[in-house]
Amino acid sequence: MNNTIELLKSHRSIRKFKDKKIDENLLNEIIRAGQAAASSSFLQGVSIIRITNQEKRKEFSELANNQAFINDASEFLVFCADLNRSSMCCNWHEAKATEGFTEQFIISTVDTALLAQNVVIAAESSGLGICYIGAIRNNPQKATELLELPKNVYPVFGLCIGYPDQNPEVKPRLPLNVVLKENSYSDNKDKEIIEEYDLEIKKYYQKRTDNKKSMTWSEQMSGLLGREVRLHMRQFLKNRGFEMK
Amino acid sequence: MNNTIELLKSHRSIRKFKDKKIDENLLNEIIRAGQAAASSSFLQGVSIIRITNQEKRKEFSELANNQAFINDASEFLVFCADLNRSSMCCNWHEAKATEGFTEQFIISTVDTALLAQNVVIAAESSGLGICYIGAIRNNPQKATELLELPKNVYPVFGLCIGYPDQNPEVKPRLPLNVVLKENSYSDNKDKEIIEEYDLEIKKYYQKRTDNKKSMTWSEQMSGLLGREVRLHMRQFLKNRGFEMK
Structure with missing residues (x-):
């Protein structure tokens, strides 16, 4: 196992950060490493908004489940799927942009995730910790207003980055053969394998340092998929130009 | 710049592979490193189908723009967004799975991309090269049949992995300040910056070893967004359980 694989396998989300700035050059280097990820048809359909304004940071923290550590992280970045830039290119070359197709939504969303994951690896390789914030989709309309996003751009997730002030355990993943x-x-054999994994996760949740609970993975999933979440996403996306045609 | 950041920044797609197998233990290690990526609400909403059957490989190569190197790569993996597994968990715990919501589509698609990008980094750190194959979405229905995917699972992209038999140049990315x-x-200043970048990309396309062309980035984008692609995606996804409610 080489050092990079070791680094990847040691990932855990960090939700408590030291009060320490990230050097501006390092931050830029990390973002550039992010940009080096593959991009479908070289679209590069991503914009990142760095939130340095503390008032704005607070509003993001509030709309994302009141997660206070969003205020404390050295950096809070919002990753946006961006088809506005390529749309502008169409205007410059007098082509009519085709808008609102599901395929374009997939391409720009995947582009965003690939770039972000590279940012994460670059950050973690530099001794930083991260936490993805999907909860900005609790109120994507408010997030869009705070960021002054144009049409054809939507906020996919946020990312906290900073120097870790905690050392949580790595959470065991599903067995490879599932x-x-x-x-x-x-999926014939999956139930049996997952039942064993359920016990492993239950033990992990009972023993871990923070946020102990007694729950198996499949219980957690049935709770997650058993309730309706963020039913506003479809209409929100439609309003922003992502019609899902 | 540390070694990992250097690795990330040296990425380029590889489309010509040596006739050399990837050790099975290494492959498993790479996938495990992939699984270590963050997952929204710990859904782990991804399945990977490894195509070792040469007939199937050929069919994938044909449906994905006849890209012959799909046959030659040591490994060809299809990454699927998977809500079937969590749906099964609901059944086991007698909860009714909520299905077809846009938010669930986003979560499983992002989970898939984050895991895949970790796989890519792990592979590249081991001296392997990769190429994402978004073109399997040219005929996602055929891909679904070949893979015998159940409802609530869709193929997001393929990935070729192997030992590189070419050494292409790294493609310059958009300037950081865009x-x-x-x-x-x-985006007030973006036009000016992209015009400069256009010249850089044109020079890169003219000078690179393979597939030389004379085109700026904004021209390429206007061509890309100026035509309708994969209009079948919406209906295909709907049929597979991703209704985008």
Whole structure:
């Protein structure tokens, strides 16, 4: 196992940060490493908004489940899927941009996630810790207003980055043979494997340092998928130009 | 700049591979490193189908723009957004799964991309090269049949992995100050910056070893967004359980 693989496998979300700035050059280097990720048809359909204004930071913290550490992280970045830039390119070359297709939504969303994950790896390789903030989608309209996003840009997730002030355990992942299949999808044996994994996760939740609980993974999932979340996303996206045609 | 950041910044897609197998232990290690990526609400909403059957490989190569190197890569993996697994968890715990919401589509698609990008970094750190194959979405229905995917699972992209038999140049990315913005989105200065970048990309396309062409980035984008692509995605996803409610 090489050092990079070791780094990848040691990931855990950090929710408590030291009061220490990230050097501006390092931050730029980390973002550039992010940009080096693959991009579908070289669209580069991503914009990152760095929130340095403390008032704005506070509003993000509030709209994202009141997670206070969003205020304390050295950096809070909002990753946006961006088709506005390529739309502008169409205008410059007198082409009519085709807008609102599901495929374009997928391309720009995937571009955003690939770039962000590279940012994460670059940050973690520099001794920083991170936490993705999907909860900005609790109120994507407010987030859009705070960021003054134009049409055809939507906020996918936030990212806290900073120097870790905690050392949480790595959470065990699903066994490889559930996730990796050969030639075709079959879930015949999954129940048995997941039942064993359930016990492992239950033990992990009971023993971990923070936020102890007694719950298996499949229980957690049935709770998650058993309730309706963020039903506003469809209409919000439609309003922003992502019609899902 | 540390070694990991250097690795990230040296990424380029590889489309020509040596006839050399990837050690099975290494492959498993790479996938495990992928799984270590963050996952929204710990959904782990991803399945990977490894295509070892040469007939199936050929069919994928044909449906994905006849890209022959899909046959030659040591490994061809199809990354699927998977809500079937969590749906099964609901059944086991007698909860009714909420299905078809846009938010769930986003979560599982982002989970898939984050995991895949970790796989890519782990592979590249081991001397392997990769190429994402978004073109499997040219015929996602055929891909779904080949993979025997159940409802609530869709193929997001393929990934070729192997030992590189070419050494292409790194493609210059958009300048940082177009992609990274502070506190709010503004594109006032973007035209000027992109015009300069256009010249850089034109020079790169003219000089690179393979597939030389004379084109700026904004021209490329206006061509890309100026035509309608994969209009079938919406209906395909709907049929597979991703209704985008």
